[in-house]
Amino acid sequence: MAIAAVAVGTPAVASDRSVRWRRLVIPTVVVATICVVGAWIGDGVPTWLDARVRPWSDDVYDWTVQNNGDHWLFTRVFEPIADTLTATNDAVLWALRHLRWPGVLTLVALIGWRTGGARAAIVGMLAMAGCGVLGFWDETMVTIALMLVAVIVALLIGIPLGILAGRSDRAERWLRGVLDTAQVMPAFVYFLPVVVAFGIRVPAAAIATVVYATPPAIRLTSHGLRSVPVVATEVGNSFGCTSRQLLAKVQLPMARRAMLLGLNQVIMMAFAIVVLASMLGVAGLGGRVLSGLQRVQVGQAFAPGLAIVFAAVALDRITTGERAKRGDRVRRRMPAFARGRAHIATIVTVGLVVAVAIIAAGAGADDFPSAFTIDITEPINDAVRWVNDNFRTGVPIVGGTGSFSDFLTLHVLNPVRDLLVDSPWWAVVAASFAIGWASAGWRLAALCGACFVGIAALRTWELAMDTLSQVLVIIAVSVLLAVPIGICVGRSNRAERLLRPLLDAAQVMPAFVYLVPVIFLFNIGRVPGIVASVIYALPPCIRLVSLGLRQVPIAPREAAISFGATPRQELVKVQLPMAARAIMLGINQTILMVLSMVVIAALIGAGGLGLETVYGLTKSEIGRGVAGGVSIVLLAVVLDRVTQSWGTHPRRT
Numbered sequence: 001m002a003i004a005a006v007a008v009g010t011p012a013v014a015s016d017r018s019v020r021w022r023r024l025v026i027p028t029v030v031v032a033t034i035c036v037v038g039a040w041i042g043d044g045v046p047t048w049l050d051a052r053v054r055p056w057s058d059d060v061y062d063w064t065v066q067n068n069g070d071h072w073l074f075t076r077v078f079e080p081i082a083d084t085l086t087a088t089n090d091a092v093l094w095a096l097r098h099l100r101w102p103g104v105l106t107l108v109a110l111i112g113w114r115t116g117g118a119r120a121a122i123v124g125m126l127a128m129a130g131c132g133v134l135g136f137w138d139e140t141m142v143t144i145a146l147m148l149v150a151v152i153v154a155l156l157i158g159i160p161l162g163i164l165a166g167r168s169d170r171a172e173r174w175l176r177g178v179l180d181t182a183q184v185m186p187a188f189v190y191f192l193p194v195v196v197a198f199g200i201r202v203p204a205a206a207i208a209t210v211v212y213a214t215p216p217a218i219r220l221t222s223h224g225l226r227s228v229p230v231v232a233t234e235v236g237n238s239f240g241c242t243s244r245q246l247l248a249k250v251q252l253p254m255a256r257r258a259m260l261l262g263l264n265q266v267i268m269m270a271f272a273i274v275v276l277a278s279m280l281g282v283a284g285l286g287g288r289v290l291s292g293l294q295r296v297q298v299g300q301a302f303a304p305g306l307a308i309v310f311a312a313v314a315l316d317r318i319t320t321g322e323r324a325k326r327g328d329r330v331r332r333r334m335p336a337f338a339r340g341r342a343h344i345a346t347i348v349t350v351g352l353v354v355a356v357a358i359i360a361a362g363a364g365a366d367d368f369p370s371a372f373t374i375d376i377t378e379p380i381n382d383a384v385r386w387v388n389d390n391f392r393t394g395v396p397i398v399g400g401t402g403s404f405s406d407f408l409t410l411h412v413l414n415p416v417r418d419l420l421v422d423s424p425w426w427a428v429v430a431a432s433f434a435i436g437w438a439s440a441g442w443r444l445a446a447l448c449g450a451c452f453v454g455i456a457a458l459r460t461w462e463l464a465m466d467t468l469s470q471v472l473v474i475i476a477v478s479v480l481l482a483v484p485i486g487i488c489v490g491r492s493n494r495a496e497r498l499l500r501p502l503l504d505a506a507q508v509m510p511a512f513v514y515l516v517p518v519i520f521l522f523n524i525g526r527v528p529g530i531v532a533s534v535i536y537a538l539p540p541c542i543r544l545v546s547l548g549l550r551q552v553p554i555a556p557r558e559a560a561i562s563f564g565a566t567p568r569q570e571l572v573k574v575q576l577p578m579a580a581r582a583i584m585l586g587i588n589q590t591i592l593m594v595l596s597m598v599v600i601a602a603l604i605g606a607g608g609l610g611l612e613t614v615y616g617l618t619k620s621e622i623g624r625g626v627a628g629g630v631s632i633v634l635l636a637v638v639l640d641r642v643t644q645s646w647g648t649h650p651r652r653t
Contacts, residue, residue, distance in 0.1 A: 034430040034449075045425050051457040053630065054623025061622040064196050074197070082203035085149060089202045093145035101137055101368045103357035105129055110349045112318040120317045127314035132368035134376065136285060136307040143284035144311055146202065146277070147270050150209035151315075154266050158214045162221025162262070163247070166255075172222060177637065179215040183592045184636040186599040186613050187212060187276050189629035195280060205277035213270040216540075216589075220262030223585055224255025227551060261547055264316055265540065268507045271312040272536075285311070298384045298517055299377035306376075309505045316504065388520045401521040408527055417469035425456050428465070432638060440645035447641060451634040460609060460631040467598055467608035468635055474530050474594045475639075478537045479587055485538075486545025486586065487571070490579075496546065507539040511600050519604055529601025537593040541586035548582025549575050584644055591639045595632055609635075 068074055096104060108128045112121035131140040165172040187208055194204045228251050236250040252259075278286030285304045292301030391401055420428065429452045436445035455464045489496045511532050518528040552575050560574045576583070602610025609628045616624030 034426055034433065045456045045459070045461050049453075049457050050459060051454070053458055053627050054621075057623035057626040058621070061193070061196075064193065068196055078197045081207075082198045085153075085198075085203045085206045086201075089145050089149050089206065092148055093141060096141045096145060098361075099353065099357045100360040100365050101132055102360040102365055103353055104141075106356045107349075107353045108314055108318055110352060114349070115318055124314045124317040127310045127317065130310040131307045133373055134303055134307050134310075135368075135373040136288065136304055137368035139283065139285045139288055139304065140307055140311050142282075143271075143274060143286065143308070144315070146205060146209070146282060146284065147267070147274075147311075147315070149202075150206050150213060150270050151266055153206070154210050154214040154270070155217055155263065157210070158217025158262070158266065159221055159259070162218040162259075163225065163252075165218060165222035166225025166251075167247075175218060176640075179218055180592065180636050180640055181633050182211050183215040184595045184633050185629050186596070186610070186632065187273060188599055188613055189625055191276075191280065200281040202282060204280045205282040208280065209270050209273055209277055212273050213266045215592075216265035216269060217262045219585070219589075220258050220265065221255070223582070224258025224262075225251050227258065227581065228254045229553065257551065258547065260319075261543060263319055264543075267312055267316050267319070268504065268539075271308055272507060272511075274308055297377070297381070299380035302380045303376050313501065313504050384517050384520065387517065391521060405522040405525070405527040408530070409525065412473060413469065413526055413530075416473060417466055420465035420469050421462055423465075425452075425461055428452055429456075435642060436638075439642050444641055444645055448638050451638045454634050455631050458627045458631050458634075460612060460627055463607075463609050463612050463628070464631050464635060467610065467632070470526055470530060470601075470606060470608065471591075471594055471598075471635065471639070474533045474537065475587075475591055477530070478534050478541060478590045478594065481534070482538050482541035482586065482590065483545055483583065486542040486583075487549065487576075489542060490546035490549030490575075491571070499542070503539040503542060506535050511536055511597065515600070515604055525605040526601075526607070528604050529597070529606035532604075533594050533597040533601060536597055537590045540589040540593060544582050544586030544589060545579070548579030548586075551582065552578045584646060587643050588640055591643065592636055595636045595639075598632055 099107065105125050105128055109121045109125040112124035128140075131137060161175060165175050190211065191204075191208060194207050198204045198207055232250055232254060233246065236246045241249065274284070274286035275289050276286070278284065278290050285308045288304035289301050289308070292299070292304070429449050432448040432452050433445045436448035455461060485499070489499055515528065515532055518531050522528045522531060556574050556578065557570060560570045565573065598606070598608065598610035599613050600610070602608060602614055609632050612628035613625045613632070616622065616626075616628060
């Protein structure tokens with residue numbers, strides 16, 4: 001019997017050895033071949049390796065300019081879309097202005113009451129009133145009208161595509177590349193084509209906002225559907241549910257929390273691009289921020305930036321209230337008005353809002369009362385000067401922000417940059433191939449190698465290595481900060497309530513606003529860009545780590561506790577492994593948001609691909625800007641696929 005067992009097991013052992021040998025030999029041979037061929041070619045990128053993207057992009061842009069208004073693509077596609085967006089925005093703005101400020105506050109409070117109870121109503125109303133208290137009521141209405149149009153369009157596009165990606169692996173693979181491109185491609189790159197196709201003002205700003213804000217809706221809808229327990233799906237199938245019934249009755253309700261987080265992220269990212277949208281000729285809060293920055297007045301830029309935060313918080317609270325998150329448990333605690341039939345509650349809400357608007361019109365309450373406004377410009381300027389005087393130098397132990405900036409530049413950024421820039425280009429390609437193979441097999445290895453070869457073919461190699469060095473440092477710092485904070489938020493409702501306003505402010509406050517004080521503290525260079533990027537990239541990772549922990553089913557946690565697991569063991573052995581997909585999605589979003597900040601960081605001395613993109617567009621060299629933007633996307637694809645492979649599946653060959 002033992003002899004038979006050995007005889008039967010021998011082929012299996014030999015097969016395992018063959019697989020292990022193949023996994024080791026094949027990548028070694030490929031890497032060695034790349035190194036030998038690269039050494040024969042030389043350390044520098046050869047001149048024949050040129051994708052000629054720049055002249056091709058310039059030709060396409062010239063054709064677009066010459067045919068604007070004559071070609072059917074403009075007259076039958078772009079112009080109707082632009083007219084529809086303009087008409088919708090005008091209608092929303094007309095309604096907001098005729099509601100007047102008492103009607104708008106009443107509408108926000110009633111919607112918040114219905115979706116989240118008294119707390120959401122009060123927070124939403126106070127946040128909206130804060131825009132008027134700061135003296136920016138009219139600008140806020142202009143901005144909110146544009147944001148509502150953009151958010152609705154983003155959701156109409158994002159939710160169906162997210163459902164498709166959540167139910168089809170093939171669709172998810174195809175959409176991931178498109179989403180990476182849309183989220184990472186610097187907005188400056190597609191601003192000029194959007195303006196040429198749709199004109200300036202509302203259509204161009206709305207399209208740019210939709211492109212930038214739609215990816216989170218798709219990703220988080222897909223994530224929510226894929227996080228539905230298999231048991232729930234099997235139960236639905238056992239009861240004879242059709243595919244549509246299974247989606248509507250089982251999967252979408254159980255994916256509600258992730259989809260609401262997607263709505264939150266769409267709102268936050270739409271407001272985050274307000275300042276850039278103002279460059280397309282749209283007035284509102286973004287224009288006021290830009291005006292203050294052009295004068296290098298932090299206070300004049302910070303006040304409308306704070307109004308942007310208030311407006312985003314108001315929309316977020318009334319659309320993602322506790323009732324939407326927790327369902328019937330909160331609904332039962334609501335008063336009868338909120339628990340009534342939906343159509344009756346809607347009629348009453350509309351009636352109250354219209355009545356308040358009519359009363360306000362009769363009282364002449366067209367403008368927000370000036371007696372209730374305050375000016376925070378000078379206090380902010382004084383605070384910035386005080387921080388600069390007291391924290392730049394002379395701080396015990398660390399020496400101050402100036403010393404910290406010098407230390408980070410000399411001992412972290414420069415060594416990493418020198419390592420990447422001085423290494424032969426083929427060595428980086430070989431290293432990326434090896435990392436891809438070790439992470440998920442030959443497909444990812446080929447993709448990583450091809451992306452770096454593509455960067456070389458775009459003639460942006462040194463700039464890309466400079467940017468990659470900064471991105472790696474930012475990602476490391478962001479993850480080291482975000483994961484522990486996300487764990488705390490995911491395990492404590494009090495911590496979530498305390499940190500949520502700070503996360504909203506960090507994500508929505510235009511980066512331009514805090515770039516000025518950051519420059520004062522850390523000098524011109526790469527460090528201010530790193531600090532701003534970390535501030536901008538932290539919130540999504542914190543939110544997704546928290547979401548992953550809160551989505552862990554209660555049964556495994558109770559089982560761990562029944563076996564005597566301590567809270568730390570429960571976290572390490574149960575919650576974190578089961579939340580791995582959400583955590584890696586958070587790291588993925590951190591990478592994408594860091595790369596989306598590359599252009600803004602370049603404006604304050606970070607250099608790299610961001611500066612190449614800005615320079616190309618400001619000098620009307622569209623091809624140069626496109627080459628820089630595509631190189632950023634290729635870096636994002638490599639970093640995204642590698643990190644996603646660590647959390648989603650074991651290595652494949």
